[in-house]
Amino acid sequence: MSRFFLLLTFTVLFDLTFSITFYLPVNLRKCLREEIHKDVLVTGEYEVSEQPNAKTNLKITDSSGHILYSKEDASKGKFAFTTEDYDMFEVCFESKSPLGTGRVTDQLVNLDMKHGVEAKNYEEIAKVEKLKPLEVELRRLEDLSESIVNDFAYMKKREEEMRDTNESTNIRVLYFSIFSMCCLIGLATWQVFYLRRFFKAKKLIE
Numbered sequence: 001m002s003r004f005f006l007l008l009t010f011t012v013l014f015d016l017t018f019s020i021t022f023y024l025p026v027n028l029r030k031c032l033r034e035e036i037h038k039d040v041l042v043t044g045e046y047e048v049s050e051q052p053n054a055k056t057n058l059k060i061t062d063s064s065g066h067i068l069y070s071k072e073d074a075s076k077g078k079f080a081f082t083t084e085d086y087d088m089f090e091v092c093f094e095s096k097s098p099l100g101t102g103r104v105t106d107q108l109v110n111l112d113m114k115h116g117v118e119a120k121n122y123e124e125i126a127k128v129e130k131l132k133p134l135e136v137e138l139r140r141l142e143d144l145s146e147s148i149v150n151d152f153a154y155m156k157k158r159e160e161e162m163r164d165t166n167e168s169t170n171i172r173v174l175y176f177s178i179f180s181m182c183c184l185i186g187l188a189t190w191q192v193f194y195l196r197r198f199f200k201a202k203k204l205i206e
Contacts, residue, residue, distance in 0.1 A: 018113040023106040024095045026054050031092040036083050036115055037154065043080045044091075044113040050075060054097035054104050063088045080119075086154075117143045 024030055036042060048056045058074040060081070061067055068089070069079040083089070091111065097104045117140065126136045 018115075019111070021108065021110050024048070024056065024093050024109050025106050026051075026095050026097045026099070026104040029092055029094040030109075031090050032111070033088055033090050034113070035088050036086070037150070038083055038086045040083045040115050041080070041119045042083065042089075042113065042115040043078065043119040044111065045078050046074065046112075047076045047110045048074055048093070049108040051097070051104055051107055053099050054095055054107065056107060056109075057094045057096065059092050059094070061090050061092070063090075116147050 018034060020032065022030065046058065055073040056075070058069070058071045058079075059067060060069040060079065064087075068081045071077060071079075074093075091113070093109055095107055120140075120143065122136050122140055125131065125139065126133075131139065
């Protein structure tokens with residue numbers, strides 16, 4: 001049981017922390033996407049290598065196009081926002097230069113994002129609430145446990161929604177199959193009577 005809890009804790013912590021390093025070519029745009037739950041604190045730090053003839057713009061938006069954070073000529077900084085709903089969030093870096101592609105060296109981008117428990121500053125919480133180190137760790141474990149419970153509740157809800165969708169789809173397929181069968185039977189019956197009248201008109205059958 002303890003091994004399972006440690007593995008689950010490690011998995012959740014891995015999901016709550018997102019770090020990546022990549023090269024951004026000049027006059028190009030690169031975006032990273034991540035799904036995040038509702039009412040979750042998201043923090044991040046970024047650093048872009050400097051190039052004399054290029055500048056990089058940073059923009060964070062949701063699936064509706066609402067801008068959560070924007071920074072022109074971003075070189076190094078931090079950002080933070082709280083999600084209002086479960087959504088797909090997009091972090092985009094765009095490099096611009098008047099010299100054109102191939103004449104400016106690619107910029108190195110470092111991005112470190114955290115959300116949920118990992119995004120909270122427990123040192124500040126300890127100072128404000130005057131908590132001891134053990135109490136801080138207990139608070140952190142409590143928040144982590146709550147995050148795990150919420151994740152399980154969300155997965156259960158998604159499973160129920162998928163099951164309802166599958167059942168609804170199966171019922172529709174069944175009704176469509178019955179309708180198609182009735183149409184085929186009706187068409188076959190009409191063809192039999194039509195051919196019978198045709199052959200009688202031609203006096204091929206009595």
